[in-house]
Amino acid sequence: MKAWQTIAKIPPDALVESRLQLHYAIQFIAATGTALAEPLPDYSHTSLAWHPVLEVFVGSAIQAPQPFQVALDPVRLKLILLNQQSETIAALPLPGKTMAAGLNWLQQELSQLGVDGNKIAFLDYPPDDFPDHPLAYGASFDIHQALALGELANYYANTAPLFEAIIATTEDATATRIWPHHFDMATLIMLPGIKNGSPLTVGVGLSPGDTNYNEPYWYVSPYPYPDTASLPALDRDGFWHTQHWVGAVLPASRLAESISAEAQQPQVEAFLQAALRTSIALLKSESPAEV
Numbered sequence: 366m367k368a369w370q371t372i373a374k375i376p377p378d379a380l381v382e383s384r385l386q387l388h389y390a391i392q393f394i395a396a397t398g399t400a401l402a403e404p405l406p407d408y409s410h411t412s413l414a415w416h417p418v419l420e421v422f423v424g425s426a427i428q429a430p431q432p433f434q435v436a437l438d439p440v441r442l443k444l445i446l447l448n449q450q451s452e453t454i455a456a457l458p459l460p461g462k463t464m465a466a467g468l469n470w471l472q473q474e475l476s477q478l479g480v481d482g483n484k485i486a487f488l489d490y491p492p493d494d495f496p497d498h499p500l501a502y503g504a505s506f507d508i509h510q511a512l513a514l515g516e517l518a519n520y521y522a523n524t525a526p527l528f529e530a531i532i533a534t535t536e537d538a539t540a541t542r543i544w545p546h547h548f549d550m551a552t553l554i555m556l557p558g559i560k561n562g563s564p565l566t567v568g569v570g571l572s573p574g575d576t577n578y579n580e581p582y583w584y585v586s587p588y589p590y591p592d593t594a595s596l597p598a599l600d601r602d603g604f605w606h607t608q609h610w611v612g613a614v615l616p617a618s619r620l621a622e623s624i625s626a627e628a629q630q631p632q633v634e635a636f637l638q639a640a641l642r643t644s645i646a647l648l649k650s651e652s653p654a655e656v
Contacts, residue, residue, distance in 0.1 A: 367417060367526075369630040370519040375512060377580030377617040383513035384573045388548045389500045390437050390459055392487050393444055393471055394424035395545035397435045400484040401427045401475075411488070412542040415525045415550065419451060420518065422543060430479030435471070439518040442508050446474055454478070460508040464500055490546055496575075517573055520581050520617075521550055524571045527634055528552050531569060531641065548573055554641075556648055560589045567644045568612070569637060577606065578616055583633060585640035586612030591647040599643070601636040613640035 395411045402410035402425035416423045416436065423436040426449075433454060436445040444467060446454040457470045464487070472482030500506065508514070525541060528550070532538040537555040544551070551570030558565045568586045572578070590611035599605065602619040606612050615636045620629050 369523050369626040371626050372519050373617050373620045375516050380513050383510045385496055385498045387439055391545055394435045396485050396487050398425040412544055415521045440515045442506055459506040461505050463503055463505050563589050565648045580617050582614050582616040584612045584614050585644050587644035587648050601632055603636045
């Protein structure tokens, strides 16, 4: 496992432009999975994963005469086609390219691999529920913030093994997935019991930033949402988010003041573990099992 890379070297709220460009760039992966991967009920065929060896975002494996996966190098903003051995088949640097140019390249390259590239189209999201950016109107990708891109990649690289540790010791936890809609990386834990007709779940995730917080943050969200009037205190500088959704939150700006891997990793790990225990306890105390 790769050692924790120190983060928050760049002010977390200075990552917004790079985060938005990455969010748009991963749409090529999601579009390919949606069009060509075997559909799954939870839509995970549209999701991505973090590849810890190549240090790229990677999509679903696509069955074709020449099987492949679409990947994105987040630091170089490079779109990559990988074969079954995770070797590069073709690559397109996105800086200087528009979304339309990237899609045209992807369609042509995939057609050479024996699939119908014309099936690939960008996903439609609900109005006002996907970040706006000049890339949506024909602007080109820009890599002038390479340090910020690398910093964002480290958030995912650092967090992925923490989630894997949770999954390994927790029953009924899904694989870690990165969702193209909100660009969050998360695992969902299913608990026994039902409340008000809904299964009991806890989502454990990392967001690179969104309309809730203009910076990366970790979250642990129990569902159905507990009563916000009696939420217990959180340690490790976490707090409860209660607007529109309920969850324990640790923003990047609250990481240990001594910016070092030795301080950051145990803080994030302890926050996730404690918030998970608290969330499970809240659901169990409020939710007698229903048959």
